[in-house]
Amino acid sequence: MRPSVLLRLALAGTRTDRLRVALTVLTAALAAAVLLVAATVLAIDAAQPQYQVLLLNHLDLRQMTSAILAVVCMPVLALAAQAGRIGAPGRARRLAALRLAGASPRQVTAITAAETGVASALGGVIGLAVYLAARVALHRQDNDRLWLPTDVLPSPGPLALIVLGLPVAAALVAAVLLRRVHESPLDVARTVEPARPKPWPLLLIAAGLAAYVGVGVGFDGSWPEPAPLFAGGIAAAAGLVFSMAWLSDRGGRLLHRLGRGPAALLAARRLQADPWTGSRTVGVLVVCAWVAGAAGALRAFAQAQLAAEGEPQSWVHEVTGNVIIVPNASDDFFNSIVKLVDMAVGGAALIAAAGVLLGLLEAVAARRRVFASLTATGVSRGVLVRAGLWQALAPVVVTLPGAVVLGAAMAWLALPSIAEGKVTMCIPADCSDAVMSERVGSIAWFADWTEVAAVSGAGLIVVALLAVAAGATLRARTDLEALRVG
Amino acid sequence: MTASYVLLGLLARGPRHGYELKHAYDQRLPRAKPLAFGQVYSTLGRLERDGLVTQAGQDQAGGPERTAFAITDDGRAALETWLGEIEAPAPYVSATLLSKVVVALLVADPARATAYLSAQQQAHTSRMRELTRLKSEQDLTVGDLIAVDYALTHLDADLRWLQTALHRVADLHREVQS
Amino acid sequence: MSPILTARDLTKTYGVQPALRGIDLDLHEGEIVAVRGRSGCGKSTLLHCLSGILAPDSGEVRFRGDRIDDTAEPYRSELRRTQFGVLLQHGHLISELTSAENVALPLMLGGGSRRAAMAAADTWLARLGVAEAAEQIPGRLSGGQLQRVALARAMVTQPVVLFADEPTGALDSLAGELVMKLLTRVAREQGTAVVVVTHDATVAAYAERELVLRDGEVDPTGLGVAIGVPA
Numbered sequence: 001m002r003p004s005v006l007l008r009l010a011l012a013g014t015r016t017d018r019l020r021v022a023l024t025v026l027t028a029a030l031a032a033a034v035l036l037v038a039a040t041v042l043a044i045d046a047a048q049p050q051y052q053v054l055l056l057n058h059l060d061l062r063q064m065t066s067a068i069l070a071v072v073c074m075p076v077l078a079l080a081a082q083a084g085r086i087g088a089p090g091r092a093r094r095l096a097a098l099r100l101a102g103a104s105p106r107q108v109t110a111i112t113a114a115e116t117g118v119a120s121a122l123g124g125v126i127g128l129a130v131y132l133a134a135r136v137a138l139h140r141q142d143n144d145r146l147w148l149p150t151d152v153l154p155s156p157g158p159l160a161l162i163v164l165g166l167p168v169a170a171a172l173v174a175a176v177l178l179r180r181v182h183e184s185p186l187d188v189a190r191t192v193e194p195a196r197p198k199p200w201p202l203l204l205i206a207a208g209l210a211a212y213v214g215v216g217v218g219f220d221g222s223w224p225e226p227a228p229l230f231a232g233g234i235a236a237a238a239g240l241v242f243s244m245a246w247l248s249d250r251g252g253r254l255l256h257r258l259g260r261g262p263a264a265l266l267a268a269r270r271l272q273a274d275p276w277t278g279s280r281t282v283g284v285l286v287v288c289a290w291v292a293g294a295a296g297a298l299r300a301f302a303q304a305q306l307a308a309e310g311e312p313q314s315w316v317h318e319v320t321g322n323v324i325i326v327p328n329a330s331d332d333f334f335n336s337i338v339k340l341v342d343m344a345v346g347g348a349a350l351i352a353a354a355g356v357l358l359g360l361l362e363a364v365a366a367r368r369r370v371f372a373s374l375t376a377t378g379v380s381r382g383v384l385v386r387a388g389l390w391q392a393l394a395p396v397v398v399t400l401p402g403a404v405v406l407g408a409a410m411a412w413l414a415l416p417s418i419a420e421g422k423v424t425m426c427i428p429a430d431c432s433d434a435v436m437s438e439r440v441g442s443i444a445w446f447a448d449w450t451e452v453a454a455v456s457g458a459g460l461i462v463v464a465l466l467a468v469a470a471g472a473t474l475r476a477r478t479d480l481e482a483l484r485v486g
Numbered sequence: 487m488t489a490s491y492v493l494l495g496l497l498a499r500g501p502r503h504g505y506e507l508k509h510a511y512d513q514r515l516p517r518a519k520p521l522a523f524g525q526v527y528s529t530l531g532r533l534e535r536d537g538l539v540t541q542a543g544q545d546q547a548g549g550p551e552r553t554a555f556a557i558t559d560d561g562r563a564a565l566e567t568w569l570g571e572i573e574a575p576a577p578y579v580s581a582t583l584l585s586k587v588v589v590a591l592l593v594a595d596p597a598r599a600t601a602y603l604s605a606q607q608q609a610h611t612s613r614m615r616e617l618t619r620l621k622s623e624q625d626l627t628v629g630d631l632i633a634v635d636y637a638l639t640h641l642d643a644d645l646r647w648l649q650t651a652l653h654r655v656a657d658l659h660r661e662v663q664s
Numbered sequence: 665m666s667p668i669l670t671a672r673d674l675t676k677t678y679g680v681q682p683a684l685r686g687i688d689l690d691l692h693e694g695e696i697v698a699v700r701g702r703s704g705c706g707k708s709t710l711l712h713c714l715s716g717i718l719a720p721d722s723g724e725v726r727f728r729g730d731r732i733d734d735t736a737e738p739y740r741s742e743l744r745r746t747q748f749g750v751l752l753q754h755g756h757l758i759s760e761l762t763s764a765e766n767v768a769l770p771l772m773l774g775g776g777s778r779r780a781a782m783a784a785a786d787t788w789l790a791r792l793g794v795a796e797a798a799e800q801i802p803g804r805l806s807g808g809q810l811q812r813v814a815l816a817r818a819m820v821t822q823p824v825v826l827f828a829d830e831p832t833g834a835l836d837s838l839a840g841e842l843v844m845k846l847l848t849r850v851a852r853e854q855g856t857a858v859v860v861v862t863h864d865a866t867v868a869a870y871a872e873r874e875l876v877l878r879d880g881e882v883d884p885t886g887l888g889v890a891i892g893v894p895a
Contacts, residue, residue, distance in 0.1 A: 262772040265765060266758070273760030273801075373756030376717050377818070378745030379773055380738060596891045604885035611886070614869040622845045622870065638866060645865045649702075652889040 007118070009098070009111050016086060016365075021119045023083035023358070028123025028166060029130065030351070031076045035162045036131040038069035039154035050145050065340065079355040081280060084116070084174065086362055109175045117171030124166045197249050197275050201242035208236025209410060216413040229414055236410065240290055240403055241283035244395060248275035248282075251394035259390070263383050267390030275395075277363060281355035282396060285459065286403045288349040292455045293407025295341045297447040300408075301415050304445035353462055360392065360470035371474060385471035392467035393460065400463075401456035408447035489521060490529050494538060494557060494565045501542040501556040504530060516630045530555055538564050583644060591655060607648060614641050666729070668693045668857055669714065669825055674723035676709050676880075683709040684720065685880040691825065696848060696858040698871035701888050706880040707861045708829055714859060715748050715827045716740035727825075745773055749818030749826040749856070751847075753833040755810045757802040763789060763813045764798040770821050788816040792846050808839030812846065819850055826851055828860040832867055844870045 041062050056062055095108050103111075139150040153159070211232030252271025255264055364371070371384060489511075496502065496510050508526045533539040538561035542554045557565075583606070590599045620626070621634050667690035676684040683706045691697060691714075699707045712718040714725060716732050717740075725733040727747065732740060744750065757766045767785035772778060789795050792812045797805055805813065811831060818826055831847065832840030848870050851858045860871060868874045876883045878890070 260778065262769055265761070265769070265772065265778070269758075269760040269765065370756060370758055373750075373752060374758070375741070376715075376744070376752070376756075377750045377770065378741045378743070378748070379769075380741045383773060591891070600885055600887070600891045603891070604887055607886050611865065611869070611874065614865060615871070618866070618869040621841075622848060638869070642866050649888060652887060652891060653702075655891065656889050 006110060006114050016090060020083055020086040020091075021115065023086065024080065024116060024119035024170070025123040025126065027076055027080040027083060028120040028170065029127040030123075031073050031080070032124045032127025032162055032166055033131050033134075034069055034073050034076065035166075036127065036154060036159070038066040039158040039162065040149055040152055041066050041069070042158070043152050043154045044149050045152075051147065051149060056149060069344070076351055079281065079284075079351050079358070080170070081177075083355075083358060084177065086358065113171040113175040116174035117167045120170035121167035124163050128163055197245035199243065199246045201239050201246065204235045204239030205243065205406070206239075208232040208234075208239060209406070209413075211235065212410045212413040232410070232414075236406070237287045237290065240286050240399075241280055244279040244283035244286065244399070245275045247399055248279050248395040251397075255390065255394050262379075263386035264390055266383075266387035267394060270387070270391050271394060278356065278359035279395070281352060281359050282392075282463070284352040285349065285356055285463070286396065286399055288345055288352055289400050289455060289459045290403040290407040291341065291345045291348070293404035293409075293447065293452065294411040295345060295407075296404075296451045296455065297408040297411035297415070298341065300445055300447045300451075301411070349459075349462075353466060356392075356463065357466045357469060360388065360466060361473060364388070364470050364473055381471075381474050384474055385468065388471045388474075389464060389467045392463050396460065396463055400459045401452070404452050404456050404459075405447075408452060412446055489525065490533055491565060491568045493526070493529055493533065494561055494568075497539060497555060497557040498562065498565060501554045503552040503554050505552065507555075513627065514629045516627070516633050533561070537561075587648065587651060591651075603648065603652070607645065610641050610645050614638055614645075617641075665692060667691055668728060670726045671710075671714060672724050672726075674710070674713055674720045674725070676706075676713060676718065676720045678709075682880050684713065686723070687877075687880070687882060689714070689875065691857050691859065693824075694852070694855045694857055695873075696851060696860070696871045698868035698874040699859060699861045699877060700863065700865070700868045700874050701877035701883075702863060705877040705888070707877050709880075710877065711827050711829050711859060711861045715750060715825075716743055717750075745770060746821060747824045749821065749823035751811075751814055751818045751826065751828040751831050753830040755802070755814035757810060757814055757817070759802055762799050762801055763794065763805070763816075766802070766813060767816045767820050770817060774821065784820055785816070788820050789813065791850070792816050806839070807835050808842060811835060811839070811843045815843065815847055815850075819854065819856070822854055823856055826856050826858045828858065830862055831860065832862070832864070837866075840867070 041056065044056060044062060056065065091112075095112065098108055098111070099105070135150050138148050140147050154162075209232075211228045215228055215232070248271050252268045252275065256268035256272065259265065259268055374384065375381065492511060492515065493507055496507055496514070502510065504523070504526050507530075508521055508523055511521050511526075530539060534541070534555070538558055539555045540558050542556035544553050586606075587603065590602050617634050617638050621631065621638075626634065669689075669691040671687055671689040674684050674687040674689075675682065687706075687710055689697075689710075699710060701707050709718065713720045713733070716725070716735075719733055723733070724731050727743065732743060757763070758769070761769070764782055764785040767788055768778070768781035771781035771784055776784075786795070786798055789798050789812075792815060794805075794809050794812045794816070797809050797813060802810055802813070811834075815831075818828075826847070828847065832843055835843060844867055847858070847860075850856070858871070860867065862868055874886070876886045876888050878888050883889075
């Protein structure tokens with residue numbers, strides 16, 4: 001097959017296919033830009049970097065910033081996965097037709113991989129362009145200090161890895177995800193039922209929690225080791241994402257047992273029949289709730305510390321015996337971390353919400369014939385919209401608040417207890433630089449429950465609004481043309 | 487000559503009297519033209535003469551004396567041969583319906599052709615409706631059902647052929663006009 | 665006896681293509697009428713207009729004397745749910761509900777309790793000879809079973825009129841015969857009037873009369889085609 005033929009076949013398709021390609025480009029651009037920023041932060045290697053954004057001036061905090069940026073990539077990847085499903089039945093039919101026309105499995109794989117690869121490469125280039133433009137636009141100085149590390153470029157290795165590796169990785173993932181499609185030249189409509197989800201990903205959450213308990217128990221007053229914190233966080237986040245399918249299934253069963261009325265029945269059976277679709281994007285939204293819970297706890301921690309010490313303090317830096325030396329920095333430092341986390345969570349939640357919406361729209365589109373026939377038999381659209389709402393809310397109504405509390409609890413476990421200190425010495429005498437204090441006790445603190453409730457409520461409202469928004473397209477989807485199609 | 491093979495087929499399952507044979511024949515082929523008693527006995531006589539059946543005793547149970555007939559080995563062989571012969575598809579298409587439709591389309595003006603064909607189609611349709619009602623409202627034997635299916639399918643084929651023929655003529659007409 | 669459903673001078677146009685041109689129809693209680701014609705003759709459109717799924721461009725449809733074509737969609741939805749039954753070529757069952765749940769759905773939509781709806785569903789499935797399919801999801805059923813479950817769903821509300829669009833179109837002849845036999849039998853037992861749209865004369869033969877459409881009009885000759893002068 002000549003490359004031109006390959007490209008022609010890869011980019012052929014309907015409007016839905018073009019939407020999928022456009023979203024692939026967009027997500028790839030987003031991922032590339034975020035990864036480039038992370039690489040830039042890691043590339044700062046001056047001995048004493050001086051930026052207005054204070055947390056870029058410490059090595060371990062730079063690493064944490066990069067890690068947070070990498071975490072932001074997770075919903076982007078989930079969005080990419082959801083985007084890849086758009087028009088999937090239509091594409092599966094087209095690929096099956098290609099197989100019938102004599103294409104080998106390898107050629108069909110090449111066609112799918114080419115579509116994703118080309119789109120991701122384009123996205124990567126756009127991401128690079130956006131990054132370079134932003135670098136110029138944000139190159140500002142105040143008091144001889146740059147705001148952001150716009151004077152640094154990522155080292156060539158990571159740069160090449162991001163710009164070239166992203167499309168290659170995306171193409172490989174696409175090839176692996178669609179491997180089933182190529183097995184048979186017959187339409188995949190008769191595939192086996194999806195496997196029942198298993199509850200084992202819940203163990204990942206437990207492992208993450210255990211890691212944080214370990215960090216908390218092992219706390220000796222020093223800054224905790226980042227490795228178990230990071231690993232535990234990743235484990236808990238992955239556990240949340242992967243256990244969503246099982247939770248959806250359980251939610252469906254419960255709804256089937258307890259729910260009354262046809263909308264609940266429709267939603268319950270739908271959740272049980274396919275707990276996988278959309279569970280990952282919803283999972284990412286739940287992870288955002290989890291991070292928001294942790295951020296809330298961080299804020300509560302700062303406030304408790306403020307209350308304990310009467311003036312803005314950053315946290316423990318160095319420990320000698322039971323005497324804690326607290327550098328008397330401004331609260332900018334701490335706030336910039338919380339602000340960064342908040343921004344990251346907000347952005348990630350926005351992207352995840354977009355993914356959830358896409359998933360819901362796709363679910364409506366894939367079932368238009370069923371919806372049309374239900375409308376023909378006199379089912380009002382209200383019932384269908386309510387069923388969509390039940391279906392979207394059932395898996396998250398407990399999970400989302402649970403994730404917020406889990407995040408807060410994990411942050412609470414990992415953060416040091418707040419010392420109630422007695423100042424023993426000031427350096428210099430007016431305590432303007434540092435104080436030495438003796439620990440006399442600790443102050444109880446936990447995340448603000450109103451904030452937990454607010455974040456949970458906001459998350460649930462977002463999901464409900466998305467479900468209603470997807471339901472609004474039902475009117476167009478239930479047109480009776482769908483009944484005429486064989 | 488089909489009737490003699492049907493009688494042979496009925497006898498292949500065991501000896502029977504002529505009277506029984508007549509009823510079994512009507513039961514198995516309920517929609518066929520009924521077989522007259524005289525025809526049963528003349529056919530049996532011919533079969534006996536050719537050595538395909540033989541008399542298998544007489545009885546008088548509660549009525550006139552009756553002769554039972556049984557199939558011979560030659561009879562079985564003849565039946566086998568007949569069953570093995572392919573029925574040649576008719577070499578020439580000939581049916582009154584076909585001829586009438588062709589002639590109607592040829593010579594009649596459109597209005598008269600339409601009137602004739604419409605009446606013909608209605609006759610077919612109402613016969614189909616009758617047979618369908620029979621099929622769904624009564625408990626028919628398998629033999630009856632098979633026979634009704636045969637009749638229905640042929641009527642349906644006639645109608646479909648008629649439709650196709652009319653559409654062909656209409657298409658042709660449209661082409662000539664344009 | 666006055667007809668239960670009447671259509672007068674129905675027209676419906678898709679774009680520039682007229683699908684229906686001045687159709688009149690009277691449907692009496694318990695009557696079985698076939699609508700026949702080649703594909704594209706407007707027979708499905710007629711069915712959709714009669715059942716209130718589509719609104720005609722002009723003309724009127726009356727059910728028990730009341731106009732339904734100019735009423736709001738919620739009212740027509742309710743009418744379809746309570747007075748009409750709809751059976752389509754591919755059954756259109758909901759793939760993740762069991763057969764019994766599919767059949768129970770219309771009753772539950774009408775506000776019935778789940779228990780009562782499920783009991784009625786089981787009765788109907790047994791009546792149509794598919795009791796063994798009650799707990800199965802549609803994906804596991806044969807075409808004939810699917811259509812019988814779909815028929816149960818259409819009949820469970822004991823509709824006044826049943827609309828069937830090519831109900832045997834996807835079935836082999838014996839399965840199709842069984843569906844048509846059951847359809848006409850239960851319709852007669854319930855006193856349900858039936859409008860069955862089909863291109864198949866053997867299916868139309870189950871009806872008491874038939875309406876043949878040609879280019880969106882009733883063809884009084886029943887031939888479905890105009891006879892031109894042969895070349």
